[in-house]
Amino acid sequence: MLIRTLFVCAFATLSFAQGGGRGMQQPAPPAGPWMDKTLPPDQRADLVIAQMTLDEKIQLVHGGQAGRGAPSPSNGGAGWIPGIARLGIPDINMADSAVGVTRGAATSRYSTLLPSTLGLAASWDPKAGHLYGSVIGRELRDQGYNMSIGGGVDITREPRNGRNFEYCGEDPILAGKMVGQLMKGVQDQQIMGDIKHYALNDQETGRNIGNAVLDKRSMRESDLLAFEIGLRDSQAAGVMCSYNKVNGDWACENDYLLNQVLKKNFGFQGWVMSDWGGTHSTYKAAMAGLDQEMPGSGFFGDALKKSVESGEIPVARLNDMVHRILRSMFAVGVVDNPPRRQVVDIFKGLEDSQSLAEESIVLLKNSGNQLPLSSAVKSIAVIGSHADVGIISGGGSAQVDPPGGNVAPPPPLPGDAPAGRGRGGMFGRGPVYFPDSPLKAIHAHAPNAKISFDAGTDPAAAASLAKSSDIAIVFVNQPMSEGRDAATLSLPDKQDDLVAAVAAANPKTIVVLETGGPVAMPWIDKVNGVLAAFFPGNRGAEAIANILFGEVNPSAKLPVTYAKSDADLPHPQIAGLNLTPAAAPTGGPGGFGGGRGGLPPFDVPYTEGVKVGYKWFDAENKEPLFPFGCGLSYTTYTYSGLKVTPAENGLTVSFSVKNTGKRAGQEIAQVYTSMPSAAGEPPKRLIGWDRVDLAPGESKTVTVNVEPLYLSVFNEQKDGWQVVGGDYKVMVGGSSKTLPLADTVKLAGN
Numbered sequence: 001m002l003i004r005t006l007f008v009c010a011f012a013t014l015s016f017a018q019g020g021g022r023g024m025q026q027p028a029p030p031a032g033p034w035m036d037k038t039l040p041p042d043q044r045a046d047l048v049i050a051q052m053t054l055d056e057k058i059q060l061v062h063g064g065q066a067g068r069g070a071p072s073p074s075n076g077g078a079g080w081i082p083g084i085a086r087l088g089i090p091d092i093n094m095a096d097s098a099v100g101v102t103r104g105a106a107t108s109r110y111s112t113l114l115p116s117t118l119g120l121a122a123s124w125d126p127k128a129g130h131l132y133g134s135v136i137g138r139e140l141r142d143q144g145y146n147m148s149i150g151g152g153v154d155i156t157r158e159p160r161n162g163r164n165f166e167y168c169g170e171d172p173i174l175a176g177k178m179v180g181q182l183m184k185g186v187q188d189q190q191i192m193g194d195i196k197h198y199a200l201n202d203q204e205t206g207r208n209i210g211n212a213v214l215d216k217r218s219m220r221e222s223d224l225l226a227f228e229i230g231l232r233d234s235q236a237a238g239v240m241c242s243y244n245k246v247n248g249d250w251a252c253e254n255d256y257l258l259n260q261v262l263k264k265n266f267g268f269q270g271w272v273m274s275d276w277g278g279t280h281s282t283y284k285a286a287m288a289g290l291d292q293e294m295p296g297s298g299f300f301g302d303a304l305k306k307s308v309e310s311g312e313i314p315v316a317r318l319n320d321m322v323h324r325i326l327r328s329m330f331a332v333g334v335v336d337n338p339p340r341r342q343v344v345d346i347f348k349g350l351e352d353s354q355s356l357a358e359e360s361i362v363l364l365k366n367s368g369n370q371l372p373l374s375s376a377v378k379s380i381a382v383i384g385s386h387a388d389v390g391i392i393s394g395g396g397s398a399q400v401d402p403p404g405g406n407v408a409p410p411p412p413l414p415g416d417a418p419a420g421r422g423r424g425g426m427f428g429r430g431p432v433y434f435p436d437s438p439l440k441a442i443h444a445h446a447p448n449a450k451i452s453f454d455a456g457t458d459p460a461a462a463a464s465l466a467k468s469s470d471i472a473i474v475f476v477n478q479p480m481s482e483g484r485d486a487a488t489l490s491l492p493d494k495q496d497d498l499v500a501a502v503a504a505a506n507p508k509t510i511v512v513l514e515t516g517g518p519v520a521m522p523w524i525d526k527v528n529g530v531l532a533a534f535f536p537g538n539r540g541a542e543a544i545a546n547i548l549f550g551e552v553n554p555s556a557k558l559p560v561t562y563a564k565s566d567a568d569l570p571h572p573q574i575a576g577l578n579l580t581p582a583a584a585p586t587g588g589p590g591g592f593g594g595g596r597g598g599l600p601p602f603d604v605p606y607t608e609g610v611k612v613g614y615k616w617f618d619a620e621n622k623e624p625l626f627p628f629g630c631g632l633s634y635t636t637y638t639y640s641g642l643k644v645t646p647a648e649n650g651l652t653v654s655f656s657v658k659n660t661g662k663r664a665g666q667e668i669a670q671v672y673t674s675m676p677s678a679a680g681e682p683p684k685r686l687i688g689w690d691r692v693d694l695a696p697g698e699s700k701t702v703t704v705n706v707e708p709l710y711l712s713v714f715n716e717q718k719d720g721w722q723v724v725g726g727d728y729k730v731m732v733g734g735s736s737k738t739l740p741l742a743d744t745v746k747l748a749g750n
């Protein structure tokens with residue numbers, strides 16, 4: 001007691017940092033030895049833990065709750081953990097920030113809406129990933145947050161998943177590399193990052209009750225590999241475990257996922273927080289590896305304290321939870337260099353968002369080289385998707401609030417609250433459109449053309465406008481959000497009929513897809529051009545127009561396969577979609593946001609195993625509509641001179657790429673391999689790539705080093721990665737289906 005009092009006295013006289021306001025009152029650092037920046041983060045954490053009371057430890061391992069009626073000391077984000085002021089440990093203020101910092105409307109703050117992370121993955125550009133993360137980190141700092149809860153990397157096993165726009169596509173290596181750089185970008189701003197939703201939360205339907213079933217080898221080689229690479233490359237502070245069950249246990253109390261794979265095999269040193277309401281127990285969750293209940297204290301508050309006091313949960317385990325949190329805070333720098341609020345640099349944000357969008361928009365079709373458009377075009381019909389006023393954004397907890405409010409709100413229903421400016425519609429009825437007009441952006445490129453807009457609600461009227469115009473540009477959308485999936489790959493609201501009618505009236509039709517993920521295109525043979533813009537962010541209109549008019553030469557390539565129809569997918573229907581909600585709530589105490597919550601328990605059997613995306617289409621010999629890795633440019637490239645050399649550390653692959661067209665461009669050159677048949681793998685997997693900048697006529701030699709992990713299979717018996725000895729056919733080219741170069745090398749097994 002005496003010792004404790006002494007410490008309270010020693011560290012209680014705290015002054016407060018300047019800045020004031022919610023979330024900013026942080027203690028000035030006391031002179032405890034853990035404030036020595038030269039000490040390793042683990043040692044600093046242990047020095048703090050040695051001073052902490054049991055109550056203080058418990059305080060760090062669950063989300064804070066503001067006192068009733070009292071103004072919340074949190075910064076207004078999705079999560080807040082009060083720090084230990086007397087020891088100089090600041091509050092943790094977390095903001096959802098998958099595609100930009102959220103919840104701006106409530107606090108009158110501006111945040112940049114970036115293109116969806118699926119779009120980012122289409123850039124295949126790790127530097128773009130880092131830039132993306134640095135925008136988020138910078139704007140979090142400026143808004144007084146010290147942790148991002150973005151970093152989605154559940155792979156696109158289910159192309160209709162409502163959250164695919166928050167993730168990085170279907171290939172674990174591409175997704176892992178991109179999220180790793182994104183998180184590094186966040187943490188380089190001295191903001192803690194987190195990667196989510198661990199694991200196999202690959203659909204939203206019944207996310208609080210569904211049990212994902214998948215064998216360990218497939219899991220390690222697909223979904224978990226993306227996390228492994230992302231965490232290794234970024235050293236992210238946090239991992240958010242998901243709502244669903246995996247092979248019978250809730251992901252947030254799953255010993256295999258948390259203790260064995262994440263902490264032991266991956267060597268993850270940060271902490272595991274539950275998705276919001278995704279904690280289901282005290283003892284089981286704590287012993288399985290969950291470190292923090294978010295939000296609230298139902299399991300990791302008094303119940304955890306009692307369990308530790310009784311010796312049921314060893315105090316060492318509680319110390320481990322706290323250690324993981326504190327060491328991450330020290331390692332990333334949030335104790336030594338806490339955020340200071342300042343005005344967000346809107347202009348820089350817009351510039352970064354646009355450059356990211358320009359790298360992320362995929363040109364899928366360009367018959368007769370109709371694109372790029374000439375600025376001398378006489379008349380253009382712009383049709384659909386509120387393209388006169390805005391750009392659609394993704395919903396759910398990733399929803400960034402638009403400055404000035406939703407420019408295309410759904411018509412009010414009786415009883416609706418009055419729409420305030422910036423009313424975000426986090427789980428609202430309709431999608432949120434940002435004020436960024438494609439019509440105006442197009443007009444800026446063709447100031448003398450007659451440009452007319454038709455809302456696209458009546459296909460006949462739209463077709464008649466298209467007929468009287470030189471060119472028709474149809475914008476179509478697929479609103480997507482956390483909490484629900486698209487029932488099918490078809491565009492909603494009869495937009496396929498709209499495109500078909502316009503294309504029948506004017507074959508010079510270009511379709512711009514603003515979608516959360518892949519969609520079917522029954523009209524594909526009837527239109528001249530297609531751009532996949534995903535959700536392109538709050539400078540999407542300018543980016544789209546720059547590509548349409550050739551100001552920017554498109555370079556992005558698909559990070560997901562586009563199937564012709566649902567029938568070609570591993571599961572023509574999403575598991576659980578046909579279930580009737582149970583009368584009583586299901587899913588245990590946890591789980592906000594529904595996802596058709598209330599469904600009875602059901603399995604999500606991932607029978608396709610490791611065959612996700614292109615691996616499925618290859619193995620099943622099915623022709624996709626657009627294959628993984630494809631994307632056109634306004635120039636052309638040829639490949640030659642492949643050399644594949646087994647290296648001590650994997651493989652060295654070198655080849656030349658030449659720009660054979662008239663425009664400068666960037667080619668995403670891709671390297672795949674087939675494995676020896678003894679490996680029992682799908683026909684090919686991506687093992688590397690490079691973005692190559694080429695002037696017209698220029699040729700460059702590219703060298704891609706392939707690390708052993710990318711050439712390995714997961715051996716369940718050995719519980720480790722293994723290179724299977726035998727022949728590896730290495731293939732190189734511009735898409736997973738266009739691989740002009742091939743060479744076979746023998747690799748020794750291990």
Ligand code: BGC
Nearest residue numbers: 078096149275276397592593
């Ligand atoms: C989502 C998480 C999010 C959390 C906090 C949950 O519903 O699944 O991704 O971080 O809410 O908003």
